[in-house]
Amino acid sequence: MGAIQERMKDVANYRAARTAREDFDAFWSQTLERFAAKPLNDRREPAATLMKGTLAERVQFEGYDDTPLYGWFLVPKGGDEQNRKVPCVVIYQGYQCHRGLPENYAVWLQMGYAVFAVDTRGQTGETGNHLTSARGIFKGWMTQGVLEPEHFYGLAMTIDAWKALQWVSAQPEIDAERIGVYGTSQGGGLTLQMAALSKVPRAAVANVPNLCHLEFALMNSTGSVSEIAEFVARNPGSLEQVLTTLSYFDNLNLAEKINIPVLYSAGFKDLICWPETIAAAYNRNPALGKELLLYPFMGHEEGPDEHRLKAYGFLGEHLQP
Numbered sequence: 001m002g003a004i005q006e007r008m009k010d011v012a013n014y015r016a017a018r019t020a021r022e023d024f025d026a027f028w029s030q031t032l033e034r035f036a037a038k039p040l041n042d043r044r045e046p047a048a049t050l051m052k053g054t055l056a057e058r059v060q061f062e063g064y065d066d067t068p069l070y071g072w073f074l075v076p077k078g079g080d081e082q083n084r085k086v087p088c089v090v091i092y093q094g095y096q097c098h099r100g101l102p103e104n105y106a107v108w109l110q111m112g113y114a115v116f117a118v119d120t121r122g123q124t125g126e127t128g129n130h131l132t133s134a135r136g137i138f139k140g141w142m143t144q145g146v147l148e149p150e151h152f153y154g155l156a157m158t159i160d161a162w163k164a165l166q167w168v169s170a171q172p173e174i175d176a177e178r179i180g181v182y183g184t185s186q187g188g189g190l191t192l193q194m195a196a197l198s199k200v201p202r203a204a205v206a207n208v209p210n211l212c213h214l215e216f217a218l219m220n221s222t223g224s225v226s227e228i229a230e231f232v233a234r235n236p237g238s239l240e241q242v243l244t245t246l247s248y249f250d251n252l253n254l255a256e257k258i259n260i261p262v263l264y265s266a267g268f269k270d271l272i273c274w275p276e277t278i279a280a281a282y283n284r285n286p287a288l289g290k291e292l293l294l295y296p297f298m299g300h301e302e303g304p305d306e307h308r309l310k311a312y313g314f315l316g317e318h319l320q321p
Contacts, residue, residue, distance in 0.1 A: 091183060092120070114174055185273060192204070192262070260287060
């Protein structure tokens with residue numbers, strides 16, 4: 001066996017012990033129950049687009065708090081005509097990215113999907129962040145409230161993503177039985193969280209997902225999790241509190257709640273979302289229809305054309321546009 005094959009085998013077989021605290025399940029059941037009835041306070045308004053035959057709307061809604069969250073709701077021609085409902089892909093963004101232009105999602109519309117592409121609070125787009133912090137943070141967003149899971153930025157981000165699914169599943173153009181979730185990096189991590197925590201999605205694609213095996217990431221990642229590592233470096237006495245908070249949002253711990261097909265990808269040259277972190281979450285996922293694609297020469301990216309075609313085919317198999 002050559003070095004590349006041996007590395008692929010080692011990553012594919014990588015496993016890690018769960019770090020979930022005793023109240024992990026109670027935390028999530030109580031949290032989701034609390035937010036289920038929270039009003040969305042939503043509105044839809046027309047948005048300009050160069051795509052012909054497409055319903056394009058700017059959506060405003062609320063998630064964790066009263067922060068106005070924004071997204072593009074895009075429906076191909078035929079959605080809601082004569083009560084024809086279409087499948088939908090909800091797309092979450094990478095760290096410090098935003099939803100961009102409606103035209104960025106043309107490929108999905110051409111395949112027959114509606115799209116709900118949502119911003120992440122505070123991260124460079126139109127959406128702000130009303131979340132307060134009881135103490136100072138270390139650049140970026142990932143250390144806001146990191147000492148308490150109930151006040152952590154990660155909780156607000158997760159609930160925002162969860163409420164986005166609640167919103168889109170109620171729209172008259174959408175077939176609520178054919179909704180998928182898709183994302184890369186942070187967006188991939190949110191995708192895995194939604195596969196675990198929401199009953200809405202029927203399939204998921206998580207490209208080089210973040211928020212996996214977070215204790216490993218804390219020691220090794222050069223991405224957003226490094227903000228938390230720097231926080232601990234400056235406040236070494238906070239380590240146990242930080243690890244406790246992260247344990248509730250770690251896809252290593254959430255994976256066992258997944259019961260839908262999920263496609264994962266990992267690149268061996270990725271120093272942000274290390275392949276070991278992704279494999280650890282994948283190997284904890286008990287669901288049928290899961291698949292992990294390993295790319296020895298890929299870095300931190302959505303993936304080459306070959307991978308994107310596999311992702312489109314994977315969702316098509318399960319959502320049947």
